[in-house]
Amino acid sequence: xxxxxxxxxxxxxxxxxxxxxxxxxxxxxxxxxxxxxxxxxxxxxxxxxxxxxxxxxxxxxxxxxxxxxxxxxxxxxxxxxxxxxxxxxxxxxxxxxxxxxxxxxxxxxxxxxxxxxxxxxxxxxxxxxxxxxxxxxxxxxxxxxxxxxxxxxxxxxxxxxxxxxxxx
Amino acid sequence: xxxxxxxxxxxxxxxxxxxxxxxxxxxxxxxxxxxxxxxxxxxxxxxxxxxxxxxxxxxxxxxxxxxxxxxxxxxxxxxxxxxxxxxxxxxxxxxxxxxxxxxxxxxxxxxxxxxxxxxxxxxxxxxxxxxxxxxxxxxxxxxxxxxxxxxxxxxxxxxxxxxxxxxxxxxxxxxxxxxxxxxxxxxxxxxxxxxxxxxxxxxxxxxxxxxxxxxxxxxxxxxxxxxxxxxxxxxxxxxxxxxxxxxxxxxxxxxxxxxxxxxxxxxxxxxxxxxx
Numbered sequence: 001x002x003x004x005x006x007x008x009x010x011x012x013x014x015x016x017x018x019x020x021x022x023x024x025x026x027x028x029x030x031x032x033x034x035x036x037x038x039x040x041x042x043x044x045x046x047x048x049x050x051x052x053x054x055x056x057x058x059x060x061x062x063x064x065x066x067x068x069x070x071x072x073x074x075x076x077x078x079x080x081x082x083x084x085x086x087x088x089x090x091x092x093x094x095x096x097x098x099x100x101x102x103x104x105x106x107x108x109x110x111x112x113x114x115x116x117x118x119x120x121x122x123x124x125x126x127x128x129x130x131x132x133x134x135x136x137x138x139x140x141x142x143x144x145x146x147x148x149x150x151x152x153x154x155x156x157x158x159x160x161x162x163x164x165x166x167x168x
Numbered sequence: 169x170x171x172x173x174x175x176x177x178x179x180x181x182x183x184x185x186x187x188x189x190x191x192x193x194x195x196x197x198x199x200x201x202x203x204x205x206x207x208x209x210x211x212x213x214x215x216x217x218x219x220x221x222x223x224x225x226x227x228x229x230x231x232x233x234x235x236x237x238x239x240x241x242x243x244x245x246x247x248x249x250x251x252x253x254x255x256x257x258x259x260x261x262x263x264x265x266x267x268x269x270x271x272x273x274x275x276x277x278x279x280x281x282x283x284x285x286x287x288x289x290x291x292x293x294x295x296x297x298x299x300x301x302x303x304x305x306x307x308x309x310x311x312x313x314x315x316x317x318x319x320x321x322x323x324x325x326x327x328x329x330x331x332x333x334x335x336x337x338x339x340x341x342x343x344x345x346x347x348x349x350x351x352x353x354x355x356x357x358x359x360x361x362x363x364x365x366x367x368x369x370x371x372x373x374x375x376x377x378x379x380x381x382x383x384x385x386x387x388x389x390x391x392x393x394x395x396x397x398x399x400x401x402x403x404x405x406x407x408x409x410x411x412x413x414x415x416x417x418x419x420x421x422x423x424x425x426x427x428x429x430x431x432x433x434x435x436x437x438x439x440x441x442x443x444x
Binding site for chain 2: 030111115118119120121122123124125126127128129130131133145146147149150153154157161164165168
């Protein structure tokens with residue numbers, strides 16, 4: 001939540017509710033709708049850390065609103081975040097550990113483990129494929145997110161196949 | 169757009185159906201509702217320079233009428249060989265193949281050709297369209313070979329091309345079409361005679377993601393219309409649309425299971441969580 005808020009504030013100063021709307025508008029269905037309380041808490045912490053500063057703006061008919069803007073320190077932190085490569089997908093280590101250890105302990109057969117894992121992946125894949133088919137083609141953000149998940153899952157299945165070739 | 173066009177006619181698995189007497193074979197005795205396709209201890213060996221390679225090693229599979237089954241497995245696991253043997257493109261070494269209650273593994277090349285005309289449609293990775301004929305002729309040919317009148321063949325071709333969204337390409341040579349369009353033509357050709365069974369060998373293997381989506385949509389619609397499909401694929405997204413997935417490994421069935429959707433992924437937002 002911290003970096004997305006900083007990134008939105010890099011565009012222009014805004015108050016909490018505007019940030020919530022901007023996140024919803026940018027990511028559409030692809031991002032969990034942010035909780036307004038969580039946004040306020042995050043903004044407060046960012047301010048304590050010196051990444052943003054705020055001031056009250058008087059409104060005539062409504063209570064004052066607090067408008068946040070990025071500080072120089074905040075802009076630098078954002079630059080570092082944008083420039084550093086993000087972590088790659090994590091290895092399915094839990095399944096792999098099961099696959100290696102369970103047969104050693106006489107707890108399971110490798111082929112059965114791989115078969116049940118493959119069935120599970122294919123079940124998820126069915127859901128993603130249907131989700132993709134039901135997603136508005138104009139909603140590029142959501143569509144790309146689902147396609148990313150599909151490609152990761154395909155890689156998991158390909159890797160399972162490699163395990164099958166080497167370990168059985 | 170009507171769904172009827174990709175809805176295949178009903179071919180009951182009845183050996184005594186009229187017009188079927190040209191198919192050699194014996195009726196399967198024991199079951200009241202025979203599977204559309206069934207193999208027993210199916211083996212395919214290749215011999216070269218005194219070396220025997222077993223590509224398919226005792227496969228027992230079944231496919232019900234209207235069922236959509238995907239075959240997955242590593243390269244060299246025998247997937248394509250199995251499909252080719254099931255469609256009579258290569259002879260089985262031993263074992264049995266039953267189609268619509270008739271034993272067909274002993275058919276001659278000509279017998280297989282007749283059987284395929286009426287009951288088995290084929291789609292390949294590289295389309296295999298006849299390059300010196302127009303799109304329209306490619307699709308009408310199987311119907312004409314099966315005894316349709318030119319008028320019937322043309323009507324069916326027009327229906328299929330319209331349904332597949334490429335009606336305006338009817339007069340073109342296949343080479344002038346994109347890969348996705350050629351695969352749609354191949355699909356139209358395979359479905360022209362409303363086959364009991366559609367065999368598909370990596371039908372999306374040579375397509376980009378948007379053409380894959382189109383071909384998938386067509387396969388789904390054909391399946392919803394009652395078309396039985398047996399498809400070899402590497403693409404898990406394609407396979408996940410099947411009712412059942414068979415995993416082939418080393419020429420044998422390693423797994424054969426229905427696909428059970430995992431109810432956890434309900435909306436797009438949960439995809440974030442899924443990716444961890």
